[in-house]
Amino acid sequence: MYIIIIGAGRIGSTVAESLVGEANDITVIDRDAAKVDELQNRLDLRGVTGDATSPSVLTDAGAADADLLVAVTASDETNLVVSLLASRLFNIPTRIARVRKSELRNYPRLLAEEGFEITSSIWPEEALTNSILRLIDFPEALQVIDFADGKATLIAVRAVAGSPLVGRQIRELGVHLPDIPARIVSVFRRNRNLEISPATVIESGDEVIALAATRDIRRISSELRRSEEPARNIIIGGNLSLARQLCESLSSRKYSIKVIEADGTRAAAAMQDFPDSALILEGSITEEKTLEDAGIDTCDLFLAMESDDESNILSSLLAKKMGAKRVISLIDRKTYADLVQGTQIDITVSLNQATLGELLRHVRRGDV
Numbered sequence: 001m002y003i004i005i006i007g008a009g010r011i012g013s014t015v016a017e018s019l020v021g022e023a024n025d026i027t028v029i030d031r032d033a034a035k036v037d038e039l040q041n042r043l044d045l046r047g048v049t050g051d052a053t054s055p056s057v058l059t060d061a062g063a064a065d066a067d068l069l070v071a072v073t074a075s076d077e078t079n080l081v082v083s084l085l086a087s088r089l090f091n092i093p094t095r096i097a098r099v100r101k102s103e104l105r106n107y108p109r110l111l112a113e114e115g116f117e118i119t120s121s122i123w124p125e126e127a128l129t130n131s132i133l134r135l136i137d138f139p140e141a142l143q144v145i146d147f148a149d150g151k152a153t154l155i156a157v158r159a160v161a162g163s164p165l166v167g168r169q170i171r172e173l174g175v176h177l178p179d180i181p182a183r184i185v186s187v188f189r190r191n192r193n194l195e196i197s198p199a200t201v202i203e204s205g206d207e208v209i210a211l212a213a214t215r216d217i218r219r220i221s222s223e224l225r226r227s228e229e230p231a232r233n234i235i236i237g238g239n240l241s242l243a244r245q246l247c248e249s250l251s252s253r254k255y256s257i258k259v260i261e262a263d264g265t266r267a268a269a270a271m272q273d274f275p276d277s278a279l280i281l282e283g284s285i286t287e288e289k290t291l292e293d294a295g296i297d298t299c300d301l302f303l304a305m306e307s308d309d310e311s312n313i314l315s316s317l318l319a320k321k322m323g324a325k326r327v328i329s330l331i332d333r334k335t336y337a338d339l340v341q342g343t344q345i346d347i348t349v350s351l352n353q354a355t356l357g358e359l360l361r362h363v364r365r366g367d368v
Helices: 010-019 033-042 053-058 076-088 102-106 122-136 172-176 213-221 241-252 266-269 288-294 307-320 334-339 350-364
Strands: 003-006 025-030 047-048 068-071 093-099 120-122 141-147 152-158 182-189 207-213 234-239 256-261 280-283 301-304 325-330 347-349
Touching: 003 010, 003 076, 010 025, 010 033, 010 350, 025 033, 033 047, 047 301, 053 213, 053 325, 068 076, 076 093, 076 102, 093 256, 120 122, 120 350, 122 141, 122 325, 122 347, 122 350, 141 213, 152 182, 152 213, 152 241, 172 182, 172 256, 207 213, 234 307, 241 266, 256 266, 256 288, 280 288, 301 307, 307 325, 307 334, 347 350
Parallel strands: 003 025, 003 068, 025 047, 068 093, 093 120, 234 256, 234 301, 256 280, 301 325, 325 347
Antiparallel strands: 141 152, 152 207, 182 207
């Protein structure tokens, strides 16, 4: 498949790195010549320096022969215009674009057939919301990714001593669950990716990544650790937009949700937009008094979702110390995410990684 990627930033370069080894021909377009050169030197792909909204640049990139265009620049305007050009001038069949401006979600026809002719829109905040919802649904998981329109699921689980497969070879998974087609695709041990085989022995503390039909995924995870009770008392710190999406998605279930917002004016205004089941509290998530008033000692799940990584790390560690059973922290800087590995923070999530996962899910749709 011939794929053109617009944007050589963090998302674009990671998408290219993920797809270049899968029998795809990749061309990356970016205005920054240094970024394009770095990708060309590191990966087996072609780079084009220029403005992707220029038809001549797209022509030079071979757009007339492309099967897929992925527009992931930092500019919504660029991504939208390039998608329209890809459709109208070059007839590229599949056009995927990252769109950050959430207001545009209210105008789906503008983005699709009557407007910019995007075949799949990727909304970063929605991607992050869906990622967190999957972690709420699977409390024993470190990561959950759906494939093939939800028919297959990739799950990462921390192996715990005493579980059926811990201390045994990978091949025994098929013996324990003979009626379930599943595969362990990767094992990380002490932050190192092992070269695995059917004879590899799973150890306690291993991060095991398995692929199976979505309907069977809980049975797979139960081989590696006991099932955990779903969270009922949830506290969300910061990011009212994300918190509202989570509350709306969870409103039909029996959850007690509290949202902490530092800005009093915004907290008061937000009460009108949130479901009645959510309680909005004013305060800073990095202050003990705020967390104590929110009932952190009886909290099943604390979500630190501020825009500032440092605040999320601090509040997560504080929440865990004060009694939160499980904490998930939004950390976009990879350096920070690596630093907190092995700390009291149970799971880190990233807006960029959630967006990347959603992009790859669309690109690989039907491959699983």
